[in-house]
Amino acid sequence: MTSVSETVTTFEFPEIHNFPPFFTRQPNEDTWKVQRQLWCDLILAFYKHNRLSLMPLAEAATESPFSNRQIHRSLQVDTLREIIEELVRQGHAVWTGPKNAKDTCMVYWRKPEVWANIIHMWACEHSLCNTVLTLYELANGDDTVKQEFHGLDLSTLRRSLEILQSQGKAQMFAGTSDDDMGIKFFS
């Protein structure tokens, strides 16, 4: 359904985005399931295109893609929360912040497991195994500029590396602060 243009700047919204009922939570359960999945697809595509991950729900609901100025419709925060719940269930998002508040979430437009693989592949290809790298280097260093995970937010990165560690493919070292965290890849 969601067609995402790879040409940089503008995100091309799917046709359904201009359909007013798309912004109303459908009471019919079957309809709602379809609607929810369409939203999930749209969120992931949009966040991937703009390389976003953190979503404060209340603010996000007033902005694109949850608000369509052309047809004067926007999604209710409660509805958005329901959609995010579904994303969390599918493993494409996690709630952050206070446990029960559900005000903010991280959207994983690519799952941490996938990131972990990509990062490990990259490390192996560049013969960086058994070398200690800082997390800052990984995310913002000059070596990774062309990589997809360049500019990845820290929490997603850490989550990915933790997965690698649990697989025995890497070892993390605690520094004095979060930025000082180090990682050593094993082949």
Next chain:
Amino acid sequence: MEPVELAPTLRPLLESGEKIICIQNKVGLYRDSVRDEEHDNGTVYLTSSRIVYVDQQLPRERSVALHLSRVERWSLHSGFLYTSAKICLHIRAASSSNRIQASLSVAASPTSANWKCVICDYVNRGGGLGKCVLCGVRRQDDSPDLGIDKCRELNVLNDAEQQISCPTCTFDNHTSMERCEMCDGELRHLPPKQTDDVGGIVQHEQRMAVKLSFRAGGSSLFYAALKGALSSLLQDSGSLATVGDTQSAPVVEVWPHRERQTTAGGISTIVSAAHETGRARDVRLKSAFLDLDALTTMANEIVGMAEHIATQLNSPAASKLHKTGGGESDEDSAARVDAFRQYVLDLGIESPVTKDTAGAVFHEELARELCDYLENYVSQSGGTVALVDAYCLYNRAREFTLVYPSDFVQACGMFEKLGLGLRLREYPSGLLAIEDPGSASDALIASRIDSYVQSFGPLTANGLAAMDDCPLTLAEERLWLCERNGQLCRDESIEGVRFYSNIFVQANNNK
């Protein structure tokens, strides 16, 4: 007893002006004290001119009616232990079909019936002579006619046949005497002899008795209603007073004699004064209710007039007239005539079912009447009517005898149980509506709404109400129905709720 025509709802079809007075279920019939197995359980309707028995099992085949004018004598036997209460009706069996009608009309005509001489009060039998047998004065046109039964009641049939001759002293005693007035000897009561009808019309009538056995009670109510109906029928047919009721005693007016007030003082004066006030109050009340009665009679007349107009409007000549009427367009005038016809049709139910008349079967009867009344309206308004609307309409038609909402709902709930052509439907929101299952199926509504959405785009409840010509609540229910089956989806905004064709599901299905 004669067969009877029934309406589709299994209620008897009434003649014009006929009214249902009382209804009782679980009644069995006896013919000459033999239980009639074919008419053992049914509902009995007492109308102003007939008694109609509608059988429970085979209403179309076994239902019978008896014209009240054929009832000669009647009595009530109360039940005891296993015997249920019975009303016994002695019937004049007509050997030719219209005999009773004839006898009634003959009795009413001044030339042939019994009449009372205005000079000597002698009751002459038959109008053959034209003058009083006793005093020879010519009969005057305004001398009152008396039915034969009246004569019997007044004990004025001084025919030798009507007296009992004492077997001991041969004195002609009055029929009511048990013992001879002269010698106190015992009188032999012969079976009552058939009096000859003077007109010769009901000369050799056979008699039969029909008993109504009330197995579910209600006999005394029915009996009282029957008495009332019979006496009013007799009054209508020209006789002066009640006839032949074996139980009724002549009404004796006890108090209001002014002569008694001659003694001044004492308890009697106080008592009579109290009665005087009571009487004055009675008179005032009566006069007050006279006006109400007048109002009712007027209302009936108006309804009659309206019906007359309705039939005129329905006649082809009238419609032709309206079509050729110049000035306005045909459609315009036709619509106006239709509207007027509708008003007229809505005007009245001639004999509404009430709790008093129907008793235990009230809700069933109400359901049948409702069905009769509403069927037309429901089909005209697209197969569905909101219950509230139906209630208003129905009560308007009932004029004075309004029905309670709870009774109304209960009666509507019985439609399906009674196998009538309508049903009561409760929508998930709690809205109640009366539906014709044939013309208002969900599939039909869904396809109609689908075509609306296809051709007019998104739909609001208001829009649908206008297009379907139905109440807003009903339109909402229909849209929700389509939403539930996944045909529509909603868009809520500050402008209200709009319903769109559900492209979510359609797109999903196309995948």
